[in-house]
Amino acid sequence: MTGSVLPPLTLAIPMLAAAVLAGTQCLGFRLLAQAIALVATVSTIVICALELALAIRHGVAVYWFGGWHPHHGVALGISFAIDPFGAGLACFCTVLTLAAQVFSWRHFESVGHAFPALLLVLMAAIIGFSESGDLFNMFVFFELMTATAIALTAHRSDQRAPLQGALNFGISNAIGGFLVLFGIALLYGRTGGLNLAQIGAALAGHRVDGLVVVAFALIVCGFFVKAAIIPFHFWLADAYASAPTPVCVIFAGVMSEVGLYGVARVYWTVFAGPLGPHAATLRLILVLTGAATALGGAVMCLLQQLLKRLLAFATISYMGLFLVGLGMLDVRGLAGTAIFVVADGLVKASLFVCVGILQHRRADADSLRIRGLGRGSPFTGIVFALAALGLAAMPGWGSFLGKTLIESAAAEQPGYGWVPVLITVTECLVGAAVLAAGARAFLGWGPELDDDAALSDDSEDLDELSDPEARTPAILFGPALALMLAGLAIGVLPGVGRFAVAGATRFEASAAYGSAVLRGRVTTLTVPRIHTTPTLEDVLLGLAFTVVTVSLALLVLAPRPRWAPDVAVSARRAAVQRLHELHSGHPGDYVTWLVAGAAALTAVLAVTLG
């Protein structure tokens, strides 16, 4: 097959380039390093785009490493099974890596070789995770992602906050990896297979029993750690707040979402058969967990004053919304989530680049002293405001399209009428928080922040960046604008909804996936006719809620009313203090929550599904 050389190339090119970069570190040619990284990233984008085209044409494009083709329906080797969503996620990751590479050239005073090499390896790991058809292979790429991300977070190892962030990141995600591995071991013990289609075929048609449910619960908990679902989310705020901003572009844009992709992939290929009869219970559990994450993240987002930490909690909140969409366990929900993930990833990346531009003007721009910092960069402010509106799912943006599809999925299921309310409330709260932060930074609005609510203001080392300049360099502004416009394009381009629905249908078709991987048979699927264009009534409602978001933002910025009774003010302050104390920065606390959450989720799943 003509496409047969592409999948290994998507891994080989970035990794070889990273090796070359690491090996030539002593030479120290900055331009050469940038050129090698750029060439590797762009060629990977091209190859991933080709793979996407092939996946759309063939449904599931399967590649067997080492030529180990399946024998009589038994998988012998490791496969990449690339379907439209997997290829799409890989493409998306490569595009964001390109933005991060370009952005890092001016963000750091001296980039060196290690940083672009690590970015390339992270990109390869995410691509491998999205394309893999083997469960243990997914685990290995998951761990590679964690290791590379730890190194990237702690890149500025002469500062204190990144070290703590990387430590919390590493410990939480390593334990998440062990949970996944426990689940994989149990599944292997039961079925003797590691290939997703193989395990699915072995489990299909059998009654679900305790072992399968516990394995499912462990794998889901492990991936939820990566996806920062409450109560596994504590590490993300620390890590994303302290990682270098180009790295946050990839983290918030695609790395967290990849965790939920893993849950979806494992569910539909392996567990949809045995857990299918219990879909309604599973739907309830997933949607409730997503709802808790969405609201919890939104509340914490409103309480943040540091820009990057605010965006980190916005990420957590939206991961909850993605889980709600996924948890609907049907084509509409999946299609809506796919669009939402890509569109939201693009605008969040744009927001982080804008924060990076602010940091360019003043190195400690993530501290509390950001009021009015961005007054000299009006265009960046406009991009920030538009991206924040895109985050709040203003009609016309890709996130609005995705959200509408998820809401129509909820409308199909009886008893989920509250889901659209949840989504709207979350988006209004998060959008208001981000808009308010932008207004504080770019317009200087908002009250002076009291210092006792301040967290440690880590402004010791400021020479990360070049001297603050009057004009924003185009190389920083360009990615911000391009990413924001791409988020807009997803909402406006025709065919996006149709592609998403077709991709979701293919993603859910476990039997077709199994026969493609194990028997090489291509099955054409009938795509359900789902109307994806938002109706006029949806658009008007969306515009109304955008107005609500903007008003909420102004409310956030308004000075505290004098008529508020003292008891209410002190009660609110006590509650806020408790919430801040929960996120203590102590790795032991985070692991306690992780273990408790995993135990609780496993118990709930075992009792309700077993």
Place this chain on the structure above:
Amino acid sequence: MSFGPFAVAVWLLLVGLYGIVTSRNLVHLILCLGVVQASTYVLLLAIGYRTGGAAPIFADIPVGTRAVDPVVQALTLTDVVVEATVMALLLAIALQVDKRFGTVDPDELRDLRG
């Protein structure tokens, strides 16, 4: 199928997690992470074990002899390599923490809160 190895795996997991939660020293914490890793190795190898099975090298024994499962051994080796990388990274970060914070007590890391 004897119960012992699985009990050991669960015990190592619980002890390691307890160590991580209550640790007062980052190096100790990361080594407890190593203990948790060890639990996954024990689990994998226990799943692959066959009572009375030979080592899965068919150079001098006839094909078809009962042997232990080699796949889990491959998985364990891969796992060892992966976790060695993660541990090395975390220990390097712990060294830097000692340099920048002046302490390796997790309770004293207060730069990121809220």
